Amino acid sequence: MKYLFIDNGVRSVMEMKRHIVSYVEQELFRNEKPPDKTHRRYYPTSMDIRNVMNKIKSTNQAPTDQDDLHNLCDEIKKTNPDHTVIFRPSTLGGDKFLFVYQTPWQRRLLSLYGNEMCLMDATYRTCRYALPLFFLCVRTNVSYCVVASFIPQQEDTASIAEAIEVIKQHNPQWNPRHMMVDFSIAEITALEQSFPGKHWSFKFILYA
Numbered sequence: 001m002k003y004l005f006i007d008n009g010v011r012s013v014m015e016m017k018r019h020i021v022s023y024v025e026q027e028l029f030r031n032e033k034p035p036d037k038t039h040r041r042y043y044p045t046s047m048d049i050r051n052v053m054n055k056i057k058s059t060n061q062a063p064t065d066q067d068d069l070h071n072l073c074d075e076i077k078k079t080n081p082d083h084t085v086i087f088r089p090s091t092l093g094g095d096k097f098l099f100v101y102q103t104p105w106q107r108r109l110l111s112l113y114g115n116e117m118c119l120m121d122a123t124y125r126t127c128r129y130a131l132p133l134f135f136l137c138v139r140t141n142v143s144y145c146v147v148a149s150f151i152p153q154q155e156d157t158a159s160i161a162e163a164i165e166v167i168k169q170h171n172p173q174w175n176p177r178h179m180m181v182d183f184s185i186a187e188i189t190a191l192e193q194s195f196p197g198k199h200w201s202f203k204f205i206l207y208a
Contacts, residue, residue, distance in 0.1 A: 013046050013049050013050050013053070014046075016049050016053065017044075017046065017049055020042075020043070020044065020049070021043065024042045024043070028042070054130070066089040066090065066097075069087060069089075069099070070087060070089065073085045073087040073099075080103075082104050083101070083102070083103050083104070084100065084101065084102040084103075084107070084148075084166075084170045085100075085101055086098065086099065086100040086101075086166050087099050090153055096152070096153040096154065096159060097131070097151070097152070097153035098150070098151070098152055098153065098159070098162065098163060098166075099150060099151040100148070100149075100150040100163055100166045100167065101148070101149050101150070102147070102148040102149075102167065102170060102171075106145075106146065106147040106148055107147070107170065107171055109138055109140060109145055109147045110136075110138060110147040110148065110171050110174055111171065111173055111174070112138075112140070113138040113139060113140050113147075114138045114147060114171075114174050114176055115173070115174065115175055115176055115177065116176065116177055116178065117138075117139065117176060117177065117178040117179070117180060118136055118137065118138055118147075118176045118178075118179055118180070119135075119136070119137040119138070119139075119144065119179075119180040119181075120134060120135070120136050120137075120179060120180070120181050120187060120191075121134070121135050121137070121181070121182065122134045122135075122155065122182065122184075122187075123135070131151050131152075131153065132151065132152065132155045133149065133151050134149060134150050134151070134152070134160070134163065135148075135149050136148040136149070136150075136167065148167050148171075150163040150166070150167070155184075155186055156186050157185075157186045157189045157190045157193070158190075160186055160187055160190035161189075161190035161191075161193045161194050164190060164191065164194040165194055168194065175195070176195075179191055
């Protein structure tokens with residue numbers, strides 16, 4: 001199943017089930033009577049397949065895609081050396097995936113408008129991997145604009161705080177008075193750790 005999911009791009013549970021049935025009946029038990037369809041070892045349920053696919057999605061190191069991203073980051077650094085491009089691949093040794101990106105234009109907007117209030121929001125299901133994509137936004141004199149983006153491997157306090165620290169290093173003047181975030185303990189704690197001693201005024205993003 002992992003081979004089908006990673007190398008062949010199978011994303012549908014029903015499609016995966018068809019591949020499994022074909023493999024069991026045409027490969028494992030060719031010229032033999034296949035097991036009963038109630039045998040979940042050979043004929044897993046849709047829920048079994050979905051759980052395995054989600055586990056592969058969350059733990060897959062995706063070396064090929066990471067290599068492609070690494071090459072893309074190197075290309076951006078060469079053509080746009082003033083852009084902030086931080087990429088750390090996930091490894092079997094324990095390193096967690098991290099990607100941070102910011103343009104000089106975004107740094108300028110963060111400097112101009114980011115010390116009053118910033119909005120930090122995460123989006124999901126934007127790609128085939130279970131990785132949260134965070135946007136840091138400010139309200140300008142025209143509209144809200146994204147001033148930095150980052151993708152951690154996990155949406156936990158340590159991963160979010162690490163990305164915020166990277167943004168702080170490249171924007172030393174950034175010191176917002178207010179933050180608008182989801183009602184997420186991980187996000188709130190990460191901000192409190194990144195700006196110690198600050199009396200925060202949080203505003204939460206509520207969805208109807």
